[in-house]
Amino acid sequence: MAMGFLACAVVLGGGGSPNPATEILLQLAFVAFGLAWLWVPSSDGRVPIPRTATFWLLCGLVLALPLVQLIPLPPGLWTALGGQENRAAALALVGREHGWQTLTQSPARTLAALLAIIPALFAFLATAALDARGRYWVVGAIAGLACIAALLGALQVSLGAANAPYLYVENNRTLTGFQANRNAAADVLLIGIAAAAAFLAPALGPSSSSASGAGRPHGPGITLPGDRRAAGLVLAGVLVVLLFATILTASRTGIALLGPVLLGVWLILRPALADLGRWRLVPVVAATLAIVLIAGWALQGGNTALGAIAERFAFADDARRELWRDGWFATTQAWPSGIGLGGAQSAMIAAERLEVLAPPLPNRVHNDYLELALEGGVLALALLAAIGLVLVRAAWSSWRERPAERALTVLGAIILLVAAAHSFVDYPLRSMAMACLIGTGAGLLMRTPRRSASDETGA
Numbered sequence: 001m002a003m004g005f006l007a008c009a010v011v012l013g014g015g016g017s018p019n020p021a022t023e024i025l026l027q028l029a030f031v032a033f034g035l036a037w038l039w040v041p042s043s044d045g046r047v048p049i050p051r052t053a054t055f056w057l058l059c060g061l062v063l064a065l066p067l068v069q070l071i072p073l074p075p076g077l078w079t080a081l082g083g084q085e086n087r088a089a090a091l092a093l094v095g096r097e098h099g100w101q102t103l104t105q106s107p108a109r110t111l112a113a114l115l116a117i118i119p120a121l122f123a124f125l126a127t128a129a130l131d132a133r134g135r136y137w138v139v140g141a142i143a144g145l146a147c148i149a150a151l152l153g154a155l156q157v158s159l160g161a162a163n164a165p166y167l168y169v170e171n172n173r174t175l176t177g178f179q180a181n182r183n184a185a186a187d188v189l190l191i192g193i194a195a196a197a198a199f200l201a202p203a204l205g206p207s208s209s210s211a212s213g214a215g216r217p218h219g220p221g222i223t224l225p226g227d228r229r230a231a232g233l234v235l236a237g238v239l240v241v242l243l244f245a246t247i248l249t250a251s252r253t254g255i256a257l258l259g260p261v262l263l264g265v266w267l268i269l270r271p272a273l274a275d276l277g278r279w280r281l282v283p284v285v286a287a288t289l290a291i292v293l294i295a296g297w298a299l300q301g302g303n304t305a306l307g308a309i310a311e312r313f314a315f316a317d318d319a320r321r322e323l324w325r326d327g328w329f330a331t332t333q334a335w336p337s338g339i340g341l342g343g344a345q346s347a348m349i350a351a352e353r354l355e356v357l358a359p360p361l362p363n364r365v366h367n368d369y370l371e372l373a374l375e376g377g378v379l380a381l382a383l384l385a386a387i388g389l390v391l392v393r394a395a396w397s398s399w400r401e402r403p404a405e406r407a408l409t410v411l412g413a414i415i416l417l418v419a420a421a422h423s424f425v426d427y428p429l430r431s432m433a434m435a436c437l438i439g440t441g442a443g444l445l446m447r448t449p450r451r452s453a454s455d456e457t458g459a
Contacts, residue, residue, distance in 0.1 A: 001033055001036055001037055001040075001126065002123075002126035002127060002130060002134065002138050003137060003138055003141040004033065005029065005030070005033040005119075005122065005123065005126060005436075006123060006126075006138065006141055006142065006145070006436060006437075006440060007141065007145060008026060008029040008033075009026060009029075009119060009123060009432065009433050009436035009437070010145045010149070010178055010188065010433050010436070010437070011145075011167075011178050011433075012025050012026040012029065012432075012433075013026045013119070013431065013432030013433035013434075013435070013436060014167070014168070014176075014177075014178045014179035014180055014181070014184055014185075014188075014431060014432075014433040015167070015168045015179075015180045016180055016181060016184075016430065016431055017363065017430070018168075018180070018363070019168050019180060022167075022168075023116070023432055026119060026432055027115060027116075027118075027119060030118065030119040030122055033122070033126075034122055037122075037125075037126065048129035048130070048449070049125070049129055050125060050128040050129050050446060050449070051449065052128070052446055052447050054390060054393075054394050054446060054447070055124075055125075055128050055446050057390060058124070058387060058390055058391070058442065059121055059124070059125075061383050061386055061387050061390070062117060062121065062383075062387065063114070063117070063121075064379075064383055065341065065376050065379060065380050065383055066104075066110050066111075066113055066114040066117070066341050067114070068103065068379065069102060069103040069104040069110050069338075069340050069341060069376070070102055070103075070104060070107060070110055070111065070114070071102060071103070072100040072101065072102055073100060073101060073102065073103065074100055075097070075098045075099060075100065075101070078100075078101045078102075078103065079097070081103075081336075081337045082335060082336045082337060083333065083334040083335050083336060083337040083338065083339075083377065084337060086333065087101075087105060102340075103337055103338070103340065104339070104340025104341065104342075104343065105339050105340050105343055106339075106340055106342060106343045106346070107340075109340065109341070109342030109343050110340045110341045110342050110343070112342055113341035113342040114341070116432060116435070117435070119432060119435070119436055120432070120435035120436050120438065120439040121439060122439075123435075123436040123437075123439035123440050123443065124439035124440070124442050124443045125443070126138075126440075126443070127439070127440045127442075127443025127444060127446075128442075128443040128446035129449065130443075130448075130449075131448050131449055132404075132405050132408070132448050135405075135408055135443075135444060135448070136199060136202075136408070138440065139195050139198050139199045139408065139411060139444075140195075140199040142191060142192060142195040142437070142440070143192050143195040143196040143199050143238065145178075145188070145192070146188055146189050146191065146192020146193070146195065146196070146242055147192065147196075147238060147241065147242070148177075149177030149178050149179075149185065149188055149189065149192070149245075150175075150177065150189060150192075150241050150242055150245035152165065152177050152178065153175030153176065153177045153185065153245055153248065153249070154175070154245070154248075156174075156175055156176065156177075157174070157175050157248055167180070168180035174248065174249055174250040175245055175248040175249045175250075176249065177189070177245075178433070179431070179433065181426075181431065182249045182250055182251045182254075183249075183251045183253065183254060183422060183425075183426040183428070184426075184428060184431045184433065184434055185249045185251070185254075186246050186249040186251035186253070186254025186255070186257075186422075187254065187418055187419065187422055187428055187434055187437075188433070188434070188437070189242050189245050189246040189249065189254070190246060190254060190257055190258070190261045190414075190418050191414070191415050191418060191437055191441075192242050193238075193239060193242045193243065193246070193261055193262070193265060194261055194264055194265055194268065194410075194411050194414040194415070195411060196235060196238045196239065196242070197235065197239070197265040197268045197269055197407075197411075198268050198407040198408060198410070198411040200231050200234065200235045201268050201269055201271075201272045201407045202272070202407070203228065203231035204228060204231055204232055204235070204269065204272035204273060205228075205271070205272040239265070243258065246258060253421070253422050253424075253425050253426065254422070257418055257421060257422070260417070260421075261414060261418065264410055264411075264413075264414040264417075267410050268406075268407045268410050268411065271406070320366045320367075320425060322353075323348070323362055323364075323365055323366050323367075324365065324366070324367055324370060325353075326348055326351045326352050326353060326362065327344075327348060327351070327365035327367065327370045327371065327374060328370065329351050330347040330348060330350070330351035330374055331370065331373050331374040333351070334347065334374060334377065335373075335377060335378070336377045336378040337377045337378075337379075338373070338374060338375050338376040338377030338378075338379070338380060339374060339375055340375060340376075341375050341376065342375070343375055344364065344365055344371050344374055344375055345361070345362070345363050345364070347374060348362040348363075348364075348365065349361060349362060364427045364430065365427070366425060366426055366427065367423070367424060367425065367426075367427075368423035368424075368426070368427050368428065368429045368430070369381075369384075369423060369424065371427065371430075372384060372429075391416060391442060391445060394442075394445040394446060395409060395412065395413050395445050397447070398412075398445050398446075398447070401447070402447075402448065405448070408444045409444065409445060411441070411444055412441045412442065412443070412444030412445040413441075413445070414441075415437060415438060415440065415441025415444075416438065416441045416442065419434060419437075419438050419441075
């Protein structure tokens, strides 16, 4: 069920707010999977729910902001908060300045934002409730979905804009896979690179080799056919495909994040490849350098698709700078209470300067941290800092207490770091597909459920 819901999230949740129909389908899928999760018992007859305090603390921190913003407050309280002056003046025109009001200036939008958070929390719950074996299969599903997205993206690039199978009308006419946004597509592929390494890392270890090749242990309780060399070839092929697919998204930040992600892949694979020695790794390093040289030659050789990608790194006329200026102004007007989750677009339209007016509406600030400050004020930033501290502590505890599952820990950290880094110039938190992947990454950092006595004895 966790794998099935994640597949629905990646395929249906990539359209963003301009495509509400697919998001509604994803929310309905969440209802179906959520009820099934509660009704279908696990092997021990219990509903699989995380038992750790860290899980419930994170859920409470995530839900606190929209819930607080939806509570009606008396006039003496909400008018005393900073950032409410313009709102009070507007309500005074219709004689409603003395009524009870919520902190959010658009309760309907904030309620919609709250409902959009729930599927991501279910992905968090589903992953955190699984044991290590189940989590490995979820990781394998992420890698498989990324590969399918890359193959779909290859069709999109090769067939051209007129005939390409794009899922959404609003896209950048580059490789987007199941996403409408090139940046979200790059994030999915980057996460897929790390997921493929984490899924196949146990198969690359020296203990996984089998003389007969009939079967080898793969992760906790998983057995797959093949041998160590075959697993290495599969991983190398997947990494190359996903690496070039990431480049073809033309996402500048996504391409820049390839280096840190590959460093994380090295950290994941290092224990499995420790016995090879430095000289056995020479072919791998040589192949990597060959890939880089080929890509550089293609960028300089007049390749249309890759040449257009290279031109994007000139950073000419980047509209983000203007959006950030308008977003900062809107934030100062609503500080410190914020305008409410989901209200960024209306605030950006009101704050847009005349000299930068253009037909496209400013739907996002293109900086999730600034947008969060605009919508949630000081409370949102405090909750974000608390969530970050809890996740860092969970990652450290997982690394220290579960050495056999460090590949999963590193993958969870990579998922969160990719989203955190891209949030400086984009809005991965606003994509339901990415939000569910972020929830999965956080779930990988949670303590695995205790196994029963029969599991401990291998029965």
